[in-house]
Amino acid sequence: MHGTDEHLHFEGEAEKEVEEGHGCPVEGPVTCSFFKNLCDAFGWKLLLLVGLAEITLKGFVAGGGSGGLVGTPIEFLLKEYEVKAADLQVYKSAVLIPWAIKPLFGLIADSMPILGFNRTPYFALNSICGVSALFLIGFFPSLSLPILLLMFFLVFMDIAWSDLLTEAVYSTHLREKPDQGPSLISFIWGGIGIGKLFCISIVGILMEKVGNRAPYLIAAPAAAFTLLITFLNLPEETSRRGRCCKKLGGSEMPLAIVGLVIGLGALSLALLSVFGGNLYTKVICAGILAVVALSLVSAALTPIVAKVNAFFFIQSICSFSISGASFYFFTDGPEAYPDGPHLSKVFYSSAIGFVSTVFSLLGMVIYNRWMQHWRYPFILMMGSLLSCACNLVSCIVFTRTNVRFGISDKFFVLASDAVQMVVMEIAWLPNMLLMSQLCPKGCEATMFALLAGMGNLGANLGNYFGAFLLQLLGVQPTGAAGDEEQFQNLWFAAVVSAIAPCIPLVLVFQLIPNISQKDPIKGSSSPPRAAL
Secondary structure, three states: OOHHHHHHHHHHHHHHHHHHHHHOOOOOOOHHHHHHHHHHHHHHHHHHHHHHHHHHHHHOOOOOOOOOOHHHHHHHHHHHOOOHHHHHHHHHHHOOOOOOOOOHHHHHHHHHOOOOOOOOHHHHHHHHHHHHHHHHHHHHHOOOOHHHHHHHHHHHHHHHHHHEEEHHHHHHHHHHHHHHHHHHHHHHHHHHHHHHHHHHHHHHHHHOOOOHHHHHHHHHHHOOOHHHHOOOOOOOOOOOOOOOOOOOOOOOHHHHHHHHHHHHHHHHHHHHHHHHHHHHHHHHHHHHHHHHHHHHHHHHHOOEEEHHHHHHHHHHHOOOOOOHHHHHHHOOOOOOOOOOOOOOHHHHHHHHHHHHHHHHHHHHHHHHHOOOOOOOHHHHHHHHHHHHHHHHHHHHOOOOOOHHHOHHHHHHHHHHHHHHHHHHHHHHHHHHHHHOOOOOOOOOHHHHHHHHHHHHHHHHHHHHHHHHHHHHHHOOOOOOOHHHHOOOOOHHHHHHHHHHHHHHHHHHHHOOOOEEOOOOOOOOOOOOOOOO
């Protein structure tokens, strides 16, 4: 009887944990130990939250952030409007601005609770906006170009803001149970990778067989599942009706001011890009925003953090993207570019994307196996130089030299893209590690959001300057007949785009700490400056 009483008591406690959102609601041989341990450590509500916001929304719907069902068709839809290559880059950068203003989203959610809640209402509001935009894109092909771009912006605002709110929730759990941190992070990023592979495998087929808007009709119901986050209160948030707003102070204040100014500046640039202004005006505004953002962040952060941020920000800006022109080069039909590669939507969207994802995992393995002990300046230099070499190879296909040597476009594109993804992963991982180590205790989430936002902002601004480079060189294809003449200087644009990111390497030993990736960084534990 005593043993039976203990068993009944244990069952009662387990049922109580499940009702409260802790413990695993599924027991038995079908539950693997990995998921059961995560469920016992963090509760089923957190795992379901991650599954909806990260794996489904960010992984499957957005392909990891800017691709997938919602990002991949953007270029094909803009091609229907006969948008020039330079404008295509600017428009796509504008709709992806939400990833660069995540600090502003965090500031709004933290300082402006709704009915006493800082997270659950924002999940619902973003989901309603995002799902509505997806249905409008899918069902209304006659939308004007500015309205279409606004819908894209709302979709990525939903994804970026939901991602930020989810990061805030699981970071709190990680601080409470750091021993389970690697398992939870593996679950999150592994799930995102699986979702990304799945969406990549179908997005090209959907566009080829059904139409360019079909992926949005698949994405809409998938994104709608995030409404469950609010209905089930998956963040396990309690109302604090006594406080209508949060007062910021101490180390949070300078970061909040910087996040507010940069966020509003980036948002203004996005609106200008969508609703008015010529390319020169947009590029000038992008340059002003770059100077203001770098100056403010450098003034607010400690010297070591400011130097590292400056290096990565400048290098991101110098990465002049020519993706708009290369998209038209590879996807133009015989009537627009008779001698072009003429890649199908399935090959361009799914085959290349699948190879890229697989080989990025190979790059991660190579980095973890052989490069973890390298000093930061040397691995950053090697990554930049290898990236330069890989990007220069693209000149071969842009000049059609590969065809003259009997090398097919499909083989060349897949092979070069595979090598590029390995190199990009090797160059990216030290960047993320360095940023993680620079976050001082007490404001890790805010600092990481600011540094990551600066990186995304730099990449977006690099698209603006790349668009300006294309216009200067007269590379302005639109997908219409006669595009062949527009590609004559594309190889030169590719050379500039490949070499430019190597220019900041002259500052690498002045801005990047010359230490091993395993060593702590001196001076990074200090809080942000309060002088601002």
